[in-house]
Amino acid sequence: EEDSLYLAADTLLSQRQVTPTDSFQQIHAWGNVKILHRSWRGRCDSLYFSGIDSSFLLFGRPVLWADSSQLTGDTVQLVLEHKALKDLLLYPGAFIINRELAGVDNQIKGRTVHARFAEKRMRTLEVAGNAESLYFIRDDASGFVGANVIQCSQMEFVFNDERKIRHIDFFTKPTGTMLPVQEGLLRKLEGYLPRYGERPDTLESIVAWP
Numbered sequence: 381e382e383d384s385l386y387l388a389a390d391t392l393l394s395q396r397q398v399t400p401t402d403s404f405q406q407i408h409a410w411g412n413v414k415i416l417h418r419s420w421r422g423r424c425d426s427l428y429f430s431g432i433d434s435s436f437l438l439f440g441r442p443v444l445w446a447d448s449s450q451l452t453g454d455t456v457q458l459v460l461e462h463k464a465l466k467d468l469l470l471y472p473g474a475f476i477i478n479r480e481l482a483g484v485d486n487q488i489k490g491r492t493v494h495a496r497f498a499e500k501r502m503r504t505l506e507v508a509g510n511a512e513s514l515y516f517i518r519d520d521a522s523g524f525v526g527a528n529v530i531q532c533s534q535m536e537f538v539f540n541d542e543r544k545i546r547h548i549d550f551f552t553k554p555t556g557t558m559l560p561v562q563e564g565l566l567r568k569l570e571g572y573l574p575r576y577g578e579r580p581d582t583l584e585s586i587v588a589w590p
Contacts, residue, residue: 383463386416388586389427397431404431413438414586419465419500420446421579424456434460444468445579450477452573453493468495474507475571478515484524486515487569490535505537511550512569516561527564530556 390411397404407429415422415436425440435457438444442456453470460466470476474493478486491509495502507513513530532554540546559567580586 383418385463386583386586387413387427389413406430414580416580416583416586420444421581422456423575423578423580436460443575443578445576448479450479450575451475451493452575464500465497467497469493472509473571475569475573477572477574479574479576480516483565484516485572485574486513487572488513488515488535489569489571501541501543502539504539506534507536508534511535514564514567514569516564517558524561526561527559527567528556529559529564529567530554 387407387409389409391409393408395406397406407427409427411425413422413424413427415427422438422442422444424438424442427439428437429435436459438456438458442452442454444451444456444458451468451470451474453474454472455470457469457471458465458467459469470493472491474490476488476493478488480486488505488507488511490507490511492507494506494508496504511530511532511534513528513535515528516524517526517528519525530550532550533552535551535554536549538546538548
């Protein structure tokens with residue numbers, strides 16, 4: 381099904397918690413945890429799911445992939461609503477890679493990241509605490525013309541219905557540098573670590589023994 385989520389791990393524990401007014405599911409997963417959803421993939425060392433607020437917490441080198449983007453943080457939190465992603469939080473040590481082409485990686489980092497979704501689309505992305513970004517600029521012919529490096533305390537990306545960036549706001553004395561394309565290709569923000577090769581893309585890959 382479109383919104384089905386598949387979870388595999390070395391150890392899985394599912395419990396139904398009952399209270400005087402309600403009941404909800406809890407899931408604990410340990411060891412080589414893999415997640416497969418139509419819109420995103422994930423890996424971590426341990427996971428906790430609470431049916432109270434339909435939220436997942438990923439620990440131990442957690443990483444998510446969605447389309448061409450990779451998202452990491454010391455902790456990754458996902459909040460679902462009607463089986464669709466509503467909020468995504470990375471904290472601390474948040475880092476996002478958006479791969480334009482092989483070897484061309486836009487990068488965003490900060491202390492925390494909070495992405496908000498509606499109608500299965502990301503609407504805003506807030507980066508707070510020593511925020512930095514490196515993204516490649518294209519001309520009207522879609523050729524790369526340079527790489528823009530920005531540092532500020534906080535930045536917010538707003539997206540349109542086509543999943544394209546509508547505008548970016550930078551807060552508290554932002555500073556920026558435009559680099560030539562070749563220099564931008566060599567520039568990596570601290571914490572840059574691509575893990576696309578670990579991405580599980582099929583049901584077979586999430587149940588495969590490592």
